[in-house]
Amino acid sequence: MAKILIIDDERAIRNTLKEILEFEEYEIDVAEDGEKGLTMAQNGEYDLIYCDIKMPGKDGMEVLAQYGGKCPMVMISGHGNIETAVEAIKLGAFDFITKPIDLNRLLVTTKNALNSYNLQQQVQAKNEEVKELKQQINSKYTMVGESLAMTRVREMIAKVAATDARVLITGSNGTGKEVVARMLHEQSTRAKQPLVEVNCAAIPSELIESELFGHVKGSFTGAVKDRAGKFEQADGGTLFLDEIGDMSLAAQTKVLRALQENEITRVGSDKTIHVNVRVIAATNKNLLHEIEEGNFREDLYHRLNVIPIHVPDLDERKEDIPLLIAYFAQQICAEQRVKIKVFSPSAIQALQERSWTGNVRELRNVVERLIILSGERIEQKDVHDFA
Numbered sequence: 001m002a003k004i005l006i007i008d009d010e011r012a013i014r015n016t017l018k019e020i021l022e023f024e025e026y027e028i029d030v031a032e033d034g035e036k037g038l039t040m041a042q043n044g045e046y047d048l049i050y051c052d053i054k055m056p057g058k059d060g061m062e063v064l065a066q067y068g069g070k071c072p073m074v075m076i077s078g079h080g081n082i083e084t085a086v087e088a089i090k091l092g093a094f095d096f097i098t099k100p101i102d103l104n105r106l107l108v109t110t111k112n113a114l115n116s117y118n119l120q121q122q123v124q125a126k127n128e129e130v131k132e133l134k135q136q137i138n139s140k141y142t143m144v145g146e147s148l149a150m151t152r153v154r155e156m157i158a159k160v161a162a163t164d165a166r167v168l169i170t171g172s173n174g175t176g177k178e179v180v181a182r183m184l185h186e187q188s189t190r191a192k193q194p195l196v197e198v199n200c201a202a203i204p205s206e207l208i209e210s211e212l213f214g215h216v217k218g219s220f221t222g223a224v225k226d227r228a229g230k231f232e233q234a235d236g237g238t239l240f241l242d243e244i245g246d247m248s249l250a251a252q253t254k255v256l257r258a259l260q261e262n263e264i265t266r267v268g269s270d271k272t273i274h275v276n277v278r279v280i281a282a283t284n285k286n287l288l289h290e291i292e293e294g295n296f297r298e299d300l301y302h303r304l305n306v307i308p309i310h311v312p313d314l315d316e317r318k319e320d321i322p323l324l325i326a327y328f329a330q331q332i333c334a335e336q337r338v339k340i341k342v343f344s345p346s347a348i349q350a351l352q353e354r355s356w357t358g359n360v361r362e363l364r365n366v367v368e369r370l371i372i373l374s375g376e377r378i379e380q381k382d383v384h385d386f387a
Contacts, residue, residue: 002114003027003045007037007063008052008076013099017050020106034058038066046071048113053077053084064091072113076101143179144327145320149312153180160307161187166259168304169282171311174361177282178242180311184280185238193237196230200251201243208251210267213258219268231264231275238278244304245285245296256300279304314356314363321352324360328367341371346380351387 004026008014011032018028029044031037034051035058041049049067053060053075060075067073072094077084085096094113097105143154160167161184169177178197185195203211210220214229230239241247247255258264259279263272281304290296314321325343333340343351347370356362366387374382 001025001027002047003029004110005029005031005037005040005044005046005049007031007034007041007049007055007060009033009055010052013052013076013101017101017106020103021110024107024110026110034060034063038063041067041070041073047117048110049073051075053088054079061088061091064088064093067092072117074109074113142327143176143183144324145317146323147317147320149317150320153309153311156307156309157183157187160184162189164278166278166304166306167280167309168287168301168307169280169309169311170287171282171284172313172359173284174359175311175313176360177284177311178240180309181238181240181242181280181282185240188238188278190237190278194234195238195240196234197240197242198230199242201246205248205251208248209254212251213254213264213266215267216269219266223268226266229264229266231258231277232273234277235275236277238280241279241281243283244281245283245287245290249295249297252297252300256297256303259300259303314359318352321363322348324363325351325367328364329371332364332368332371336371338371339376341374341376341378343370343378344380347378347383350380350383354387 004021006014006017006021006028008017008030009032014030014032018030021028029040029046031040034055037049037051038058041063048071051060051063051073054077060077064073064075069092073092074095074097075085075088075093076097076099078099088096094116095109097109143150157180167181167184169180171177181197182195185191198211200208210223210227210229212229212231214227214232215223217223217225241255254264258275258277261272262276263274265272287296287301287305291298291301325348329341329343351363351366358365370378370382370386373386
């Protein structure tokens with residue numbers, strides 16, 4: 001049932017509006033002056049407010065100007081004119097009606113105002129859902145840890161994020177190289193532009209050029225239409241080349257040219273396309289060793305390695321494990337829609353004493369397993385049994 005507040009100094013008007021709207025099964029409160037009405041409006045939970053303009057003391061326009069606008073307000077006047085109506089609408093009024101009040105106009109205005117308010121509430125709720133979803137997505141890429149090693153990584157990100165300098169992120173699998181890349185993008189001037197990710201290890205060597213630079217129709221079997229590549233998709237933003245150490249030499253040559261000229265050419269085309277892309281690369285390989293073995297171009301390495309950032313293994317920062325456990329436990333319990341589970345000090349110590357060859361990714365998997373298989377409090381025994 002919708003709740004409506006009527007603010008009017010005339011008892012007859014208050015009572016008439018109250019009777020009519022209660023007959024329509026609305027819940028009605030009344031106030032006999034602007035001061036009381038404003039207090040009730042600000043402290044109560046109303047879906048609609050009717051407020052007279054001409055009142056002694058605080059008049060309706062003052063109430064409208066001072067009200068927070070939590071719900072629609074319809075202004076009532078016995079001296080209706082265009083100027084007053086326009087001023088009321090500018091101050092945020094939903095509508096303006098004149099005395100004597102027409103019954104049909106009153107009911108239609110009430111219905112329209114309540115429908116508008118309900119729609120506004122639904123949109124707001126949806127926006128909150130979207131905001132929460134974005135927070136959940138972003139929370140997957142939060143850098144957790146207060147160790148000296150992670151502090152240095154954060155400081156490096158803060159120094160270089162706002163520049164267009166290329167960054168080469170190194171570190172073992174599961175250390176969080178993608179998190180570093182995302183933080184670099186989100187703290188950069190390109191944050192509102194696309195961040196396009198390419199996993200170079202997951203794309204067959206014969207398709208990597210098409211994936212990066214696009215192709216034209218008929219350039220190879222299966223190319224049924226023109227297609228933009230990742231460089232074009234990232235234009236104005238950031239291109240994250242993950243596991244670049246696995247890229248073929250032929251693709252490396254084209255990437256080098258793109259970095260030198262800020263231009264790319266689609267497979268099967270001779271037309272050059274200008275691109276404005278910041279490139280961030282990551283690898284779990286020793287690229288200097290790969291250069292010696294003839295698997296990676298030295299000139300490309302120097303193009304990419306303008307700013308090197310190394311992400312340490314988890315075994316090098318075990319003091320961060322309690323923070324990571326708490327972070328993952330909260331995240332996983334929210335995903336599983338279960339009550340937050342607590343890790344005992346002995347359980348945390350047991351996890352700190354382990355060697356984490358899979359790094360942070362492995363730790364998260366173990367925390368998820370323990371949350372699913374253990375009771376409300378996770379003990380050292382659970383770690384030995386399930387981890």
